[in-house]
Amino acid sequence: MAINASTKDLVSGGLFVAAGSYFALEALNYDTGTPFRMGPGFMPLLLGGVLVLLGLAVAATGIGKPDKEEQLAPSWRAIVLILGAVAFFGATIRGLGFVPVVLITAFASAMASRLNAPLFSALLAVGLTVLCTLIFKIGLGIGVPLVGPWLGQ
Amino acid sequence: MDIIASLGLGFSVALDPINIFYCFIGVLLGTLVGVLPGIGPTATIAMLLPITFSLSPTAALIMLAGIYYGAQYGGSTTAILINLPGESSSAVTAIDGYQMARKGRAGAALATAALGSFFAGTVATLLLAFFAPPLARAALNFGAPEYFALIVLGLLVSIALAHGSLLKALGMIVLGLLLGMVGQDIYTGQPRFTFGVRELYSGLNFVSVAVGVFGVAEILRNLESEKGRDVMVKTVTGLWLSKADFRRIIAPVIRGTALGSLLGVLPGGGHILSSFASYSTEKRISKHPEEFGHGAIEGVAGPESANNAAAQTSFIPLLTLGIPAHPVMALMVGAFILQGITPGPNVINDQPALFWGIIASMWIGNVLLVLLNLPLIGLWVKMLSIPYRALFPAIVLFACIGCFSINQNVYDIYAIGFFGIVGYVLIRFGCEPAPLLLGFVLGPLLEEHLRRAMIISRGDPMIFLERPISATLLGLAVLAVVIAALPKFRKKRNEVFVEED
CATH class of the missing domain: 1.10.287 (Helix Hairpins)
Structure with a gap:
């Protein structure tokens, strides 16, 4: 410095x-x-x-007191993927509907971790989609169609 | 006696099977997030707030409260078994608890934590029942100037007790207050700081702010360095204490409970501060201070009792004054408002069943927690083998879906992302997010009471000093900041928190 x-x-x-x-x-x-x-x-x-x-x-x-400890480098991959996933969710939830949006959001955020292989992320995304559909759509009756108008429903 | 009748009413509400069920769900979830490092009660409650919208007010609040104090129990399990605080307030438990586990005394450490917490929870619940009604009665006489002074006091004391830079915490509060002003002005309807976006007229959604700075920002922080965690203790045996252990923990548990009950009422990180304070107290008065750091059972008993007591008594300012003492309580304010109830001194009279039901449910929740935590410890140990990389995508999803389900407003989702990155940047540069959320929740209240007080006094700011209660509260607020800024106190404060580093 x-x-x-x-x-x-x-x-x-x-x-x-x-x-x-x-x-x-x-x-x-x-x-x-x-x-x-x-x-x-x-x-x-x-x-x-x-x-x-x-x-x-x-x-x-x-001033005059420089930082002592070194900061870890930010994970740009995580920042881009997670913020992207959140923005994607907001932009498409009305149009694509619950299942596709949740699936893609889950997959994209899972990929934010360097330790998650694509296959693992995909399986995780499927599992989370089933779980969220059960909780939010069937359990709580959230007012979003399972498949949205953009997909011809 | 009045209080017995009231508690009777409370228990009749809390023992309703539906309410027991939600209390159970709450403490179960609380234990779960307490056990899992990387997910705290603040983010969890924020994510689950929207779900509770469909429940009755009593069930919703009982469940959310359960998550909070349940997390204090769960956090100790992780601290003891893998030397990582599952929850920030159990950071000190890790010091001696983990050493006990390494010596094969994990069972004793877990039992100490659970029994200490149970004792502390019981006492603190009783204290809550005794002290809340008179405080609420006193608060009924508060006018706008008193409330203004009270909010200022709450905000300033919360930074005096937190650790880290005083100036930065003040800055975060002011930033939070300003963010709370986004939306239409309460008196004139003038939209402020909305960039012309109609969806922002009703203000920023505070669930978005909370899951942004506590959920998404934390995830980004955790993904900087990824490493697996080792559960050293696979099976826990000997989940009971010897007579000698019992004798050793009685005094620390009682002292921890007293300290925690007292500090819990104060604004700021009551439960975190109290566990640190209890640890340093036990270390100082112990006959064998050299044992501390090498598996002293007192070092588990004191802090665990203290943080649980504080978790309980921190409901006092919320239930009596409607002023949240820390971010989790700020979320509880949101839960009340979502249910159409204004938290404050009127709740006890207008909704006695709700008020006493919540208090009684805390005791029931503590019983459930002991049952959940001791016999089922094996299950929680298994939970620890779920890797973080499988958990955080679930947090992102729950945050988005939950937020969207409140108002079906996509700007609430964008706000999560915005506050996630803002929170991450601020945390990276050494600013704690808790004061920001407190400021955000209290901002509109502060402005409303200030403006109302100035109208009452016809523009004379002396009104705050002429009215005795508000003058006293403001005096205390100034005193808190002055003391916190004194070099001697700062040194002491850093000493209390030093074990964390």
């Missing part, structure tokens, strides 16, 4: 500053009101400002 500071503190401080500024700036579009009758923008503006200050303070405490 070239910089003599805690990456953890700098990044989390930076994230707080970014989030705080977004909320505070966006809140300027709403009516702030007066302390007597606060408008919708009052609290977010105030809290957004506080968050920016906290973010700066967090970043400042990290």
